[in-house]
Amino acid sequence: MAERRNGMEMVAEKAIELLIRICGISAIVFVFGIFFFVFREGAPALAKIDLGEFLTGGKWIPTSHQPRYGVGALIVGTLSVTAVAMAIAVPFGLGAAVFVSEFCGRRTRETLKIVIELLAAIPSVVWGFIGLSVMSPLLIHGFHVPVGVNLFNGAILLALMSVPIMVSIGEDALKAVPDSYREAALALGATRWQTVWRVLVPAARNGLLAAVLLGVGRAIGETMAVLMATGHSIRIPETLFDPVCTLTATIAAELGETSKGSTHYQVLFLIGVLLFSITFVVNLAADLVVKGIRKR
Template identity: 45%
Template sequence: MFNRQSSIADHDRQAGGARRRRTEKGIRLCFFTIGSASIITLSLIMLFLFMEGIPIFSRVSITDFIFGRLWYPTSDPGRFGIFPLIIASMSVTAVASLISVPLGVMTAIYLAEIASPRLREVVKPLVELLAALPSVVIGFFGMVVVAPFLQDALNLAVGLNLFNAALMLAFMSVPTICSISEDAVFSVPKELKEASLALGATRWETIWRVVVPASVSGISTAVILGMSRAIGETMVVLMVAGGAAMIPGSIFDPVRPMPASIAAEMAEAPFRGDHYYALFATGIVLFVFTLIFNLVADHVSHRYRQVGAATL
């Protein structure tokens, strides 16, 4: 009787193990399929982008395309120099970063280390909620409210300019920078902070010399991802940057970043014409910039993770 019960139990365990293995295999297959579909989709998008953009280089050299200072795609012959568009994108991103990085990082440190738990529960969702605002709403706010204010307050000829676009992009980047940075700061082991305080360090010294170095990997990643979002944003810069394809002389000049140019002109470009190919080539350049930002974020993340561990 005992042997029979033992055999039944062994059979049940074997059957249960077989079911678990089948379930695990199914889950692995599901994740593999989803991951493969994502990679294939991205690869096809990249392939299409390069197929539609490369033909312009049979008419314009890569050097003239990237460093050319005249963007007149509808003239005869067309002038396809995107250097003003590149400078506009980089300028808007740089100014937006100068505004959003200090705000985002300092807000993250405040929420993680200084604010009370009750205040953190209220403020952090509000900050993250800003990321859900549609970009067209932010652009409309910049066009209707911020532009007239800048024009009147600073006596400008036009309120739709580089600075206005940078302000709106900074507003959009702060939630990304703040949320990721706050998670990085909050994840610093409590023992490190307690050890610093036990050695006589003040709360500010602990934050500056222990918490920030330990979380610099996550903070750096947050900053670069925020910059990536800024350089790739389309609707806001289309609405508030001014739309002038020229190299800006100051932050109050109108500009036309690469995403704005693509969005504004694609519908008017003749299919498979030079203008059409030039816009896709501009997309390739924008893709390369975004890829560089992400590669830098990955490199900085790994590098400073090692430095932080060695320092602490």
């Protein structure tokens, strides 16, 4: 009897192990599956357009009688909005994570966490609307610029959207540092600031880096808000207040209305492949940096 039950348990054990294995592998299958299908839709365009012109060309006029497919300006747009957004979001996000995890009392912490989660729950269309009708006039009058939907407007929105992710993950990373570190720092007579800067941040750097990179991913992939708030103007920005156009916004604005299988449609999928590659490079770089830190 006992042996039989053991046999049953063995089978159940194996079945569950298999199930979990499938769950683990499924992520890889999905990533490759999505990449494969996006690439399959976009690949035929490679034969029709010049790849060099695609990547560096400044003219994006896909619906003209003489279409040109250059996404150079769109790449610069995406990278510049993301960079400015991160310049705003990283100090705010990590600062807030440190405050929530180390400095504030329990009640403040609970309130702050709820409010920050609320910030993450605002749909991106609503952010876009705020950018278009609230921030735009504020920027025009505040900075004396001719147009309010621009790089800076989009970057502020993206920063606000990625701060909640950075705070939650950053806080978890700091929480994961064992209390013995804090106690040791305290015993050595370190001030609170020294404890945070010299002990906790270095100890939690992998987690903090992950927080920042997830924020970058959020910013690069965001669509609706940048579509509405950056002005969608195809040019290389010269100042912080020039309108720009991003890769994601272009796909969002145009994919719905292209007929399936046309060059325009395929090129939009090629932009998807490009976005995929950019995030891949960002993640790979992050992995290498983390590994490098570990080795030291």
